[in-house]
Amino acid sequence: MGESRSSLSPENPSDLEVVPTQAGYDRWAEFYDGEDNPLVMLEEQHLGPLLGKVAGLVVADIGCGTGRHALRLAADGARVTAVDFSEAMLRRARAKPGAQGVNFVQHDLSQPFPLPSDSFDRVLCCLVLDHIQELHAFFSELRRLCRPDGAVVISVMHPAMTLRGVQARFVDPASGRRVGPLSHPHQMSDYIMAAVHAGLALGHLSEHAPDAALAARSPRAVKYVGWPLLLIMRLTCSAGKNGPPAGGRARRLA
Numbered sequence: 001m002g003e004s005r006s007s008l009s010p011e012n013p014s015d016l017e018v019v020p021t022q023a024g025y026d027r028w029a030e031f032y033d034g035e036d037n038p039l040v041m042l043e044e045q046h047l048g049p050l051l052g053k054v055a056g057l058v059v060a061d062i063g064c065g066t067g068r069h070a071l072r073l074a075a076d077g078a079r080v081t082a083v084d085f086s087e088a089m090l091r092r093a094r095a096k097p098g099a100q101g102v103n104f105v106q107h108d109l110s111q112p113f114p115l116p117s118d119s120f121d122r123v124l125c126c127l128v129l130d131h132i133q134e135l136h137a138f139f140s141e142l143r144r145l146c147r148p149d150g151a152v153v154i155s156v157m158h159p160a161m162t163l164r165g166v167q168a169r170f171v172d173p174a175s176g177r178r179v180g181p182l183s184h185p186h187q188m189s190d191y192i193m194a195a196v197h198a199g200l201a202l203g204h205l206s207e208h209a210p211d212a213a214l215a216a217r218s219p220r221a222v223k224y225v226g227w228p229l230l231l232i233m234r235l236t237c238s239a240g241k242n243g244p245p246a247g248g249r250a251r252r253l254a
């Protein structure tokens with residue numbers, strides 16, 4: 001990755017208040033957009049080419065949060081359906097300019113997605129997977145939505161962050177405490193095998209670390225310079241829609 005790695009000392013998780021994921025994002029929503037977020041900044045440098053031109057395409061934004069991607073894609077001419085379970089994150093998204101052009105749906109993604117099969121040219125899922133416990137079922141749902149000639153595009157906090165004891169978290173301005181919406185420490189192989197068992201083909205996989213230029217814009221990135229912060233995948237339907245490969249464990253959500 002071209003940069004020398006910073007100290008690998010793990011963060012201390014003992015002062016982290018872990019809360020249920022939905023409740024955590026309901027609290028985070030108020031200041032989520034205004035935070036210094038190196039993960040978001042890094043992702044915005046790399047994701048665009050994997051989505052390609054979206055004008056006229058039908059796009060699902062799975063775990064849309066405050067609408068960062070959904071609103072931009074709609075402004076670029078896509079027909080966007082955006083799903084999240086946090087009412088407060090959705091409220092932020094719905095209040096933004098252009099929100100009337102997006103179909104926002106409140107839904108818990110641990111349950112089958114309330115969206116039609118084979119209907120989306122792009123299925124986008126950004127910075128959500130680390131909150132999903134059952135990856136096989138989740139990836140099967142991503143694939144179910146995707147048209148045979150479409151693509152699933154994913155970004156997620158790099159599993160190497162888990163090795164430093166890092167998870168998605170914010171500082172509660174009221175208490176000054178670090179608060180972490182419940183996360184699940186998946187490894188790289190968990191993500192890849194969930195995709196494989198869902199019958200998705202890996203077309204692109206890349207790992208990204210902040211460099212000095214990003215650290216100059218993001219104080220929070222400084223201690224992660226040279227350390228993999230972000231994982232990006234682009235997946236396509238590999239073998240038709242007749243189910244996972246032999247021996248696969250992919251299953252629809254109950």
Ligand SMILES: C[S@@+](CC[C@H](N)C(=O)[O-])C[C@H]1O[C@@H](n2cnc3c(N)ncnc32)[C@H](O)[C@@H]1O
Nearest residue numbers: 025063064065068084085086108109110126131
């Ligand atoms: C880090 S934010 C990312 C938001 C947006 N995708 C982005 O990149 O800006 C993670 C989002 O995933 C949502 N999320 C996590 N688990 C979920 C679940 N089981 N069902 C629905 N939404 C979920 C959270 O509510 C939150 O809005």
